[in-house]
Amino acid sequence: MSDRPNLLALDFDGVLCDGLLEYFQTAWRTYLEVWSPPESTPPDDLPPRFYCTRPVIETGWEMPLLIRALVLGWTESEILSDWHSISRQLLEQEHLSPEVLGPRLDQIRDEWIATDLPGWLALHGFYPGVCDRLRVILEQDMIELRIITTKEERFVRSLLGQQGIILGPGMIFGKGHKQPKHQTLRDLMTLSDPSPVIWFVEDRMKTLLSVQAQTDLQQVKLFLADWGYNTPIERRLVAEYPPICLLSLSQFSRDFEAWS
Structure with a gap:
């Protein structure tokens, strides 16, 4: 396999952008509406505990439920090791469903964006060194650069633009594409003949495994960003699924020869 790509595909949240502050604030606003706690200000220890356990979240509706679990006393280690069971238990116990929590969270975020877009964008940051590398x-x-993300393209452009990084048309595949990331990678494989050498950096092991399962995408080199929203268990899992590689932030900031 080539020692460098000619097309680099990157996830956005958890690889380039650190959105933990926004995740917590949106989840907390949703929590206030669903559970109506006596205090509208979160306890001081709640945000750091949320940041620690956020990697277990696969879908947005789980975030206010994660806050509920932390408020009720589940420990970080319990959540990191058994979130699936805890979340199902809480849904039943609280008489809730993803169909209730998901739209509520989306509505709260949409209203926030509509009324205070600068304030919402300000809660997003970039991991050290990634903008310089871009x-x-x-x-x-x-090298061709592409961003494949579940975030809306306009927000990605706004956040990168604040850093002086302007990407041309067709370089960002955002929420509006409404297809799995492996399909977007498949589309990118057809850009030239012969197919480009694609390297893909993602912070979710589940996404990388879905790419690895595609028989026609075996040439795509896959990297798990160890600084993103993943757990120690997921990072250890990389060793069981070669040729997926674990990538550190310091490696990402250096030339491609340092990536393996």
């Missing part, structure tokens, strides 16, 4: 890649103009 600038180098774009300036060298030797």
